[in-house]
Amino acid sequence: MPNADDPRIQSGLADQARARRAVLDGGARRLGWKAGLGTAAAMENVGTTEPISGFLTDATLVADGGAVAVGGWGNARLEAEVAVRVGADVAAGATRDEVLAAVDAIAPAIELVDLGAPDDLAAVLGGNVFHRAVLLGDFVACPGGEGLAAARLEVDAGDGEAATDVDPSVVLGDLAEVVRAIAAQLPLTDDALRAGDVVITGAAIPAAAVAPGGAARVALAGGPAVSVRLVD
Numbered sequence: 001m002p003n004a005d006d007p008r009i010q011s012g013l014a015d016q017a018r019a020r021r022a023v024l025d026g027g028a029r030r031l032g033w034k035a036g037l038g039t040a041a042a043m044e045n046v047g048t049t050e051p052i053s054g055f056l057t058d059a060t061l062v063a064d065g066g067a068v069a070v071g072g073w074g075n076a077r078l079e080a081e082v083a084v085r086v087g088a089d090v091a092a093g094a095t096r097d098e099v100l101a102a103v104d105a106i107a108p109a110i111e112l113v114d115l116g117a118p119d120d121l122a123a124v125l126g127g128n129v130f131h132r133a134v135l136l137g138d139f140v141a142c143p144g145g146e147g148l149a150a151a152r153l154e155v156d157a158g159d160g161e162a163a164t165d166v167d168p169s170v171v172l173g174d175l176a177e178v179v180r181a182i183a184a185q186l187p188l189t190d191d192a193l194r195a196g197d198v199v200i201t202g203a204a205i206p207a208a209a210v211a212p213g214g215a216a217r218v219a220l221a222g223g224p225a226v227s228v229r230l231v232d
Contacts, residue, residue: 002050004184008121008125012125013053013189015122016128017189017190020057023055045118051178051181051202056200064136068229070232077207079208080109080203080204083108084148084179084198086195089192090183090192092185094184099145099177100144109137110226136226137226140223149175152166153204154218154219156217163205171205215230
């Protein structure tokens with residue numbers, strides 16, 4: 001069943017849309033969207049066939065090298081991700097080729113989440129899929145999605161956790177399909193994937209536990225990097 005037809009997702013995204021509207025009405029600026037629970041294991045666990053969507057605004061955007069206070073969180077985790085920016089609107093029924101045609105750039109990204117159990121999918125969506133903060137590196141031109149499939153990450157999550165030549169598609173599948181799946185769900189939030197929106201595509205490796213005093217860095221292989229400091 002497509003996510004857009006799942007009653008749990010319909011209910012959860014309706015709640016999420018109200019929360020997003022409150023944030024935007026409070027003065028935050030639109031940034032884009034996030035994909036969550038997009039690994040095969042996560043989807044099997046919650047009974048979906050596509051990643052679920054959350055929203056991003058500048059209210060949770062942290063500058064490269066900035067600090068995020070995680071001391072009061074229950075289960076602070078860091079996700080190394082590829083961010084995809086679209087230069088044109090992407091319709092809910094877009095094909096993979098239409099998604100690729102809309103892609104104009106990619107960047108390394110870090111998302112900080114306060115991870116909980118996904119038992120109640122509607123509640124997870126209403127809570128914006130555990131999202132707490134996002135950091136974006138410099139964007140690299142990727143017109144027409146050229147180079148998207150070849151994107152690789154270098155990750156240093158601190159405490160000796162490091163990985164090189166990370167291929168996000170190994171755990172997330174085709175990133176163009178991830179973006180397509182997010183676009184298909186956005187009418188349930190009374191919105192759509194618009195030109196200029198950023199989509200962070202999901203954790204390319206298992207989310208790393210983080211704590212105050214730590215630091216992490218994520219880079220596109222051979223390209224720009226983004227880093228974060230973790231504080232109390």
